[in-house]
Amino acid sequence: MFIRITEEIEASPEMVWNAISDIQTHVNWMADASEIRITSEQTEGVGVTFDCDTKVGPLRTTDKMQVTEWTPNQTLTISHKGLVEGKGSFILERNSDVKTLFVWEENLDFPLLLGGRITGFFAKLVLKKIWKKNLYKLKHLVETS
Secondary structure, X not given: OEEEXXXXXXXXXXXXXXXXXXXXXXXXXXXXXXEEEEOOOOXXXXXXXXXXXXXXXXXXXXEEEEEEEEEXXXXXXXXXXXXXXXXXXXXXXXXXXXXEEEEEEEEEEXXXXXXXXXXXXXXXXHHHHHHHHXXXXXXXXXXXX
């Protein structure tokens, strides 16, 4: 299942990066992330690992995650291991000196035990709505700080 959403933020990529580069603060703007615990010695850059307690409606799970790409002010990519597996990327594109297009892409696989692609089809509708609200909240946090 592939999801791509975008949000224009009235701030430079550097300002947006400052808001997303501390992974533990993602719970401040992600409604589906209830707690993040860093499990590696390092807290930023490729190789950072963390557990993310995720909740979507009645579904709760802990995902094991690892940063696989870290290009400051441009890209943060994380691999997901757990009940749902895949990869997600935050991509920052400079629109002007004061605007950034935030692109959020996720490619997730639901196990057959949970209904596989059928569950993915319905989950896509729900997740897209949640993540769009998350980006709106991030936009508000960045633009008012």
